[in-house]
Amino acid sequence: MSLAAEAFVSQIAAAEPWPENAALFQPLKDDQVLLSDCASSLAVQAYLRMCNLPVQVCCRANAEHMSPSGKVPFIHVGNQVVSELGPIVQFTKAKVVGCVSGQGLSNGPLSCKRHLQHCAEGSAVFLQGHSLSDGLDDVQRAEMKAYMELVNNMLLTAELYIQWCDEATAAQITRPRYSSPYPWPLNHILAYQKQWEVRRKMSAIGWAGKSLEQVYEDVSQCCQALSQRLGTQQYFFNKQPTELDALVFGHLFTILTTQLTSDELSDKIKSYSNLLSFCRRIEHNYFQEHERPGLDPLSIRPSLM
């Protein structure tokens, strides 16, 4: 098959409706997954649920190495593999765009054209569902992106710091969990290798000199900013949830329900009551009615209620 034809086929694949067998891959949730990976995975699941796109959660010990970017989670949809929340949001949007532009396609093989038109008709229903941030104006969209980076820049980095750079947490929780699927010499090698890599990243971004207290302070600052932004609204941008809500929920809920060596991290969040009720709201609206065994990490965790 020529390259152009392949590109065309993948265009059609992107324009196809969401398949039944779409799967989300993450590390083993009982004894391998770490706080930061679990948070990212939950964020993607929340996003897909908000879009009403069903996905089967598959736990694999080597999920990290299966992912195209080396980061979990990733989704396998049709014949495409996409990792991390940002690209997944783009991917679900591209599906809609593909269908809409398919309508305007006038020249080309008749069968393909008919296929695209069919798809465009079929997708009209979930046009709103696929792109959660369509209702926002330009300034709001800019703010949404900025707050998403705030969560990545501060909460995610703080999670990584506490996991790998706080020696007590690293020794008691992180290294044993990270290396649980591997046999003896390999488990130590891989865990220390990962720890070394994260520590180098911390020093590159200037976090190496921070003490644990300062990191908690940063988390607190970030939560305060989120709390201020949320105010008394239902979601960050009024009544309609966006990818920002999914991301914030993924991180906050995971921190709140994960047992670490100390409770200080979750205590920081608990002092913001509107963030707590925000987490409860999303858990209630998107995770409780349609709970199936093995489908989400919430089933093994204590609920917030």
Next chain:
Amino acid sequence: MLLGKHVINTMAAPLELYCWKGGWGLPSVNIESLTVLAYAKFAGAPLKIHKIANPWRSPTGSLPALKTHGEGSLSQPNKIIIHLRKQKYNADYDLSAKEGADSLAFISLLEEKLLPALIYTLWVDPKNYVDVTRRWYGENVPFPLNFFLPSRMQGQQLERLRLVRGNSRLEPGEELEKELYRDALECMNLLSQRLASQKFFFGDSPSSLDAYVFGHLALLLKVKLPNGKLQQHLKSIDNLSQFCSDILTLYFPNDGRETPGSKISTQPHSNDFDNEPNKRRNQVLSVLVALGAMLSYALLTGILSIQQVHPQGALGSSKGHGAGTHDEDEEEEVE
């Protein structure tokens, strides 16, 4: 307690800030230094500013650095800004809590999306690095350091990019460039949408977010890069480029003219070797002297001797090959 601090501050000598010196029509050539300088101007902090080109002379070993009274030296821009804020030099005083939250979010956006592309375009892109960045640091960093500091800085920046992207095999190339630039262009568009037609991000007076945005964009606006895709995009966004040049003219009125001025003022300090016209003349002179010495030695010892060649012989050498070799034999006699 606050009052006590205030009194101590006004009594004590001003804080000292060390930052990279200016170039390319900017008060400094370094993103972090520019951010701190802009914040200090916005907050009206009376700092004693040392603009240097030797990071080894900074109290922390890196630039920028703020020497504080009793709290050691700070080197990260956000720590410096927080310290200045504590000393009542607060440019964010008028912001509401929500605006403060927005500042934090947009600063994160800058660091996550724009900074990697800036590092790439200044330090990794081979053409830009060789023609602009390395050249500037090579010319301005003092003598023995300038041989290894630029390449060491490049190594650090590349390492940082690799760790931040989480890909240890990352190689500079089109793929990476495309990815980074896509994020950066989006970030600039988002900033432009947020700024809209306002003078500063939160109304009429500048805040710390304005300092960060200015610090990140000013370099891109002013440096002339051979590979200027990012630059072109920024220049096409009217409100953002206007925002940067407004801050430059309002808060750094002298620095636009400093570059030619500083070049002239550095001349008396530096040796004759750095002086462009003298350098060229000296080079020509020394080559001529050496040539003359060699020639006279050759003539004196008889390696080369000059003989009168008959005009017919010279004509013959241009016509026939045999005659030419004959002439050469005549001209050069090796003893």
